[in-house]
Amino acid sequence: MRIPCPHCGPRGHDEFAYYGDANVVRPDPSRPDAERAFCDYVYLRDNPAGVHLELWYHAQGCQTWLVVERDTRTHAVGRVVEARSAPAVEAPGR
């Protein structure tokens, strides 16, 4: 499995560290239901069989956090963008 890093080009996935689902968003701690929201944020995942947006850190390359679109059924990697510019991580929380 190769991940096309926007800075370094396609690299083997063992150069990267995996951090999981890129859709979870840290809730606002001043929310009235913050306790429950934080529990969901820390522990609950959609875990889809199919397209998954996920965070990878190019630890042995450019040291950039990336959002990778990958199919969990086939390991086919789609769009890769820098996490800082990824709209997906800005999506509203649940």
Next chain:
Amino acid sequence: MRYSIFSLLRHAVTGNRDWAPAWRDAPPRAGYDVVIVGGGGHGLAAAYYLAKIHGITNVAVVEKGWIGSGNVGRNTTIIRSNYLLPGNIPFYEWSLKLWEGLEQDINYNAMVSQRGTLNLFHTDAQRDTFVRRGNAMRLHGVDAELLDLAALRHLVPFLDFDNARFPIRGGMLQRRGGTVRHDAVAWGYARAASRLGVDIIQNCEVTGIRVERGRAVGVDTSRGYIGAGRIGLACAGNSSRVAAMAGLRLPIESHVLQAFVSEGLKPVIPCVITFGAGHFYVSQSDKGGLVFGGDIDGYNSYAQRGNLPTVEDVCEGGMALMPFLGRVRLLRSWGGIMDMSMDGSPIIDRTPVDGLYLNAGWCYGGFKATPASGWCFAHLLAKDESHPVGTAYRLDRFAAGRVVDEKGQGPHPNRH
């Protein structure tokens, strides 16, 4: 028909022509008292204990493929109860006790072999952690022995004791640990459950869970609707997908774990051996193949196959431990999908949906747990309360701060 030396002889003299199938391949009926989703080891064991211990025989096990096609036939067959935490030890020890009496109980040769499970350590600090673990086990009445180098050299002389980076200092041995023929566990439980009246329905994939007024009442399947008094999910690997049919999100990620088997060799490895400086575990099957594995690949996957960096990592661990592995040819490798939970421990509990019960999150320790998992899940399905040895495995423990994190890795499923 009960298997015995007499049945064997009778079939031998009649040319082995009239063996009956071991279990009934049942068509689905309109409804059951209990429907268990997932015909793996855990689901079949739960169905068997429901019928045997609790007298509930109007039970169906629905399986999307065939019995034994999932993780029960993909693991590295190891059984042990060398855990540390008080929430884990009684459960896994109960499982080991059930393994010890399993073959007589279900009248099926599962080739339970208590050849011992040996955990090696490579530093003084690691020895201390194993001393602590062994003491915790012995306080719970579980066997554990600390082996020094002389004892180790006698037991497993082929190890690379003086490896420059990972010298071996000793090991912790659980003599009652060992291996079990994993397919036979599925077949044996299926046969025993079927004999008590349980319907085993293969090629029957659940496509939906019907919930009416907050209560689960049945499952839609590829072979039609099946009503259920209670529904038990025992489909680890795919728990998130199935639970989502009832609107639930779980503290689980699915990950791929690879396993490997070599060509057959003469007997060389006398017990289960685990490497302490990396992640590598190996035993030798009765056919002679070395069965081994290591870490999960570490990213979400439903693919049932992994990637080469993990293969390299596992084989490096093996080579550091026993260099003769370099001359052994690998025969096959494969992958299975694990429910990696957020604290590395399983879930056997009710769900927020009435009538829907969950058995999930086995990470990559599910095989050894098969009998106790079935036992506790049957107890839960029959009595609507947790079994005493499984009380730690609650679904609400994450919100309540009572996680059971054996490795102390925090909420990162790929690190457990």
